[in-house]
Amino acid sequence: MKQIHRASSPLQKTASAKKRPVFAAVCLLLTLLFLLSATGCSTAAVGLRGLPLLFETKKITDVAYDDVRVGSTYYFGNYEQDNRLFNGAERIEWRVLEKKDGAVLLLSRYVLDSGRFNRSSGGSAWENSEIRTWLNSSFLEVAFTKDEQAMIPTVTVTAEPNATYSTDPGRDTEDQAFLLSSAEVRYYLGSSTDRSCKPSEAASKKDLLMDNDCCYWWLRTPGKTEKSAIAVAPDGMVRDYGYDIYYTRYGIRPAIWVTLDDAEAAQKASESENLSLPKALSADVAVGENVLFGKYEQDARLFNGKEDIEWIVIAKDDSSVLLISKYGLDCQRFHPYSKNGITWEKCDLRAWLNSTFYHTAFSEEEQKQIVPSVVTPEKNPTTNVDPGAETTDNVFVLSAVEASYYLPTDIVRRCRPTAYAAANGAEQFNGFCWWWTRTPGSSSRQVVCVNDDGAVGRGAYAGYDMFYPRYAVRPSIRVAIGE
Secondary structure (H helix, E strand, O other): OOOOOOOOOHHHHHHHHHHHHHHHHHHHHHHHHHHHHHOOOOOHHHOOOOOOOOOOOOEHHHOOHHHOOOOOEEEEEEEOOOOOHHHOOEEEEEEEEEEEOOEEEEEEOOEOEEOOOOOOOOOOOHHHOHHHHHHHHHHHHHHOOHHHHHOOOOEEEOOOOOOOOOOOOOOOEEEOEEOOOHHHHHHHOOOHHHHOOOEOHHHHOOOOOEEOOEEOEEEEEEOOOOOEEEEEOOOOOEOOOOEEOOOOOOEEOOEEEEEOOHHHHHHHHHHHOOOOOOEOOOOOOOOOOEEEEEEEOOOOOHHHOOEEEEEEEEEEOOOEEEEEEOOEOEEOOOOOOOOOOOOHHHOHHHHHHHHHHHHHHOOHHHHHHEOOEEEOOOOOOOOOOOOOOOEEEOOEOOOHHHHHHHOOOHHHHOOOEOHHHHHOOOOEEOOEEOEEEEEEOOOOOEEEEEOOOOOEOOOOOOOEEOOOOOOEEOOEEEEEOOO
């Protein structure tokens, strides 16, 4: 009798054959994960050379501009991060903060190094700082190839004043690499959790001051004095008083722009030339129209320069127009606390408007077009508080009566703050802010504000404490018109 051998079914053969390669693949995957974890790598950017990286972050130059996503992470350039010098520098991971005109703004995902902001004999102005020099020389040369450096444009980095203190911020600079300002970090990283940052392994070995694995990292905004600069704390808080500039245990978290699409940039620049509103100097401008005049920081992105100020024409005569800013442009207190109160004539807000704001917002040519205005002291209609003496100002705020006269309804008096004013502390409700008038309130230490709902004062023209730092400034100016 013949011995019969029963053949395995094709299905059985396939299943049996698959077990060995699947098992081997799983083993290989586990081995790779073990090797990666043994190197201390928490991301694909710091992998072992010669091994394929799992879940690899894309290089930003390999991604089409339209496909880049704000908030996503990409790599660009290389820098020592794992503290294992034998395996070379690791890819730098960056977080995309903004896309604009074919370029992207990047902030390093981790603190990459440590160092002092400036020497003890120096100051806190970004333009003269050691950290600026290092970023735009040693760091650029080490972190990027010549081709990569060519993709990093030189941009205007605005000297940002401290929102609380009057420390001199220096002058604007032209840089490829820079630190964020306090306004920018609050704008782009909106929560303290988002601002908390861990250092790379190499940076952490440089005696960084740390808490819960996060460290302090420098911003470019001066602190309370010329010997201090603002830094983000490990808990993500941004404190305006700042820290000693010569302190070496704070981290460096660079920011750069990278150009991805020159054609896109050229198109956007061409389009922007056609988007301007009429200039205020036109003789045929009418009451109620919006016009542009002067420039002031408004979008809280200081690296891209100041934006055109938009004004509402609220009055006109044969030779000039009276304007009020469409938005709350900044956040300033009317005056610091004073036991006996203070009037418009002597308040800090008036001094700031006619000095810092005036010279920041208007060119010399524009200043020639501004007509000095006689600003009358206005008594509160319901109190007998002394309003002070008459003044002559280039820039001023409306009185309570003028606000009601030129902007006759609550709806038209409602005002939104700019992103910059909000970053500087302007209080708002449902997107609308409170803004100062120059009229005294129910006591000499109070001033009438227009409320978030457009009402003038808190009933019967009652005022708010003049030293409160959360109300917006909505300037008014008179500008000459004609040929």
